[in-house]
Amino acid sequence: MTILSTIFWGFIFLNSALAIFTVFKEKERDIAAIWAWLLVITMLPGFGFVIYLFLGRKISKESIFDLRSQDRIGMPQLVESQKSLIESENLDVPESNYQDKTFEMVRLFLESNQAVLTKGNKVRIISDGEEKFDQLIRDIEKAEHHIHVTYYIFRGDNIGLRLLRALEEKAKQGVEVKVLYDPVGARVLGKDFFNKLRTYGGHAEPFFGSKFFLINLRLNYRNHRKIVVVDGKVGYTGGFNVGDDYLGMYEKMGYWRDTHLRIEGNGVLTLQTRFLMDWNASSKDKQVNYGEVYFPFSSLKGSTDMQIVSSGPDNEMHAIKKGFIKMISMAKESVLIQTPYFIPDEALMETIKIAILSGIKVKVMIPNKPDHPFIYRATLSYAEELVKSGAEVHIYDNGFLHSKVIVIDGEILSVGTANFDIRSFRLNFEVNAFIYDRYLAKKQVRLFEEDEKKSYLLTEDMIKNYSRWEIFKQQFSRLFSPIL
Structure with missing residues (x-):
């Protein structure tokens, strides 16, 4: 056996042994994912480990400490209160053909996500991109205290610039503007894209970002959320990102059919909590305190009861x-x-x-x-x-x-x-x-x-x-x- 052959087979053996050790040592990983990663690592010796290093490693407890340690404003007490009401069947849940099951579903989210049930919200379903962004910018123009924005994809095209200009104008007026973007979804933006916003006092931060994009070991864990909160009174979430393709302007994709929500009422406060937790986990030097100004509890706006539920690799409850x-x-x-x-x-x-x-x-x-x-x-x-x-x-x-x-x-x-x-x-x-x-x-x-x-x-x-x-x-x- 030649020296090259010995080196080759030694490398294959070492690759296989390390593959088994590395993937199986993460005890909470799904078995299907374990086998898929073993396949990648063994089919692509050496290179497979590089892929795994960037895309396969789970987030360590140290990496997610801030996400887990931040208590939501008043949420633990409210969650326990709603659990007690469910136990006594005194929680006022919406009427349905399966009342007991609705109790169970509300309880499920209280237990797994601290997702409180908010009542009397006014909710509008939006299925067209033009309608969504026209309404969003009108709401932004009315902002008096703060505008909080999270998008996975944020492009610097026509609609991206239109939204940015609206945010810049409000920042110039003294309104607090915070933009949280995903560094992968917004990778096409230039480094100076948010400079003017920052000049006017606004803030823009990457979620799980890195100064060195290509060696970001958390690259696979993306903030896919879309959240906008205006003055704690109006909230948006759903499928639309920021880009002309979401307005159906890319011939390759054609008309863009999506679904988004515009929310008024106390359901907005749970979206606000989610944004602030993400912001404080990403912006170490510009953290926000959970002051009352961000949580203006309101009287009933409509007839919709809802729970805002979040998930991610920081929580194994899924x-x-x-x-x-x-x-x-x-x-x-x-x-x-x-x-x-x-x-x-x-x-x-x-x-x-x-x-x-x-x-x-x-x-x-x-x-x-x-x-x-x-x-x-x-x-x-x-x-x-x-x-x-x-x-x-x-x-x-x-x-x-x-x-x-x-x-x-x-x-x-x-x-x-x-x-x-x-x-x-x-x-x-x-x-x-x-x-x-x-x-x-x-x-x-x-x-x-x-x-x-x-x-x-x-x-x-x-x-x-x-x-x-x-x-x-x-x-x-x-x-x-x-x-x-």
Whole structure:
């Protein structure tokens, strides 16, 4: 055996041994993710470890200390109070066809996420980008004390500059402006993009950023949240990021179909809490105290009861995923899901299949084109499995579907930033509104039905006609779905 051969086989053996040690030593990692990472490391000796170093390592407790240690303003006391009311069945939860189950769902979020139930909110569903940004900028122009902004993607194109100019003008007037952006989603922005905002007294900070982008070991943990809070009175969250493509201005993607919420009422205060926790975890020298000026408790604005639920790699509870599972298991008639990426883990997939076998009408809507081809192929693989199980899978054919929505029985819905994929459940920082309001739920059902008219069904005949090459690409992509 030559020296080169000895070195080669020694390297392969060392790579394999280190792969097993490195991946398995993280005890709380999902078993499917363990095998996916072992596959990457063994298929790409040496280089696989580099990928794992940047994309596979879990966040250490030291890295997330600030995220876990910041108590929410008055939340622990309010959470315990609502738990006690649930125990005595005195908590005023919205009327529904399954009152006991609604108690259970509210309790689930109180226990797993300290997500208090806020009542009497005024909530508006927005499904068009032009409408969303026109309303957002009008609200920003009315701001008197503060504007807090978080977006995953923030582009320096027409709408990005329009929003930036509005923020700069308010900062110039003395309004507190804080912008938290994700360094990966906003990687195309120049270093001086927020300079004028800062000159006027505003602040802009990257979430989990690094001075050296290419050696950021937390690169895989992205802040996928979209939150805007104006004066603690108006809040926004949902699927729209900041970019001209979200207005349907990119010919490649076509019309952009998304879903966003505009909220007035005390539900805004829970969005505010989420923003301030993220801000204080990212900006060590410009931290914000949880003063009353940021939490102006209000009288009833409307009739919507809701819980704002967040999840991320800082918490192993995966509260949003648990919420999806709870909703599907509660359904008596129908489950409607819209998502650009459908890569469920085993627990969620089994819950959906159980619903189908129980006679529940399950409809899933996905895009007809990929913005991430590798992920889209895995999505198609899972979608085909659903079709074979008896679900309806609708392919949206009027542009790009980016909406992240689930609604059951026209009774309860969830709108937010989390996709139906493992990345959103385990790797991204996400936020979703779980809404107990028949009127809004039925409105979302009508929106889904309108989208159905612009979609086509994925059928078993279409699946049978896939080429062997297409099937291979889908199955290959699915192998890596636990770490996508």
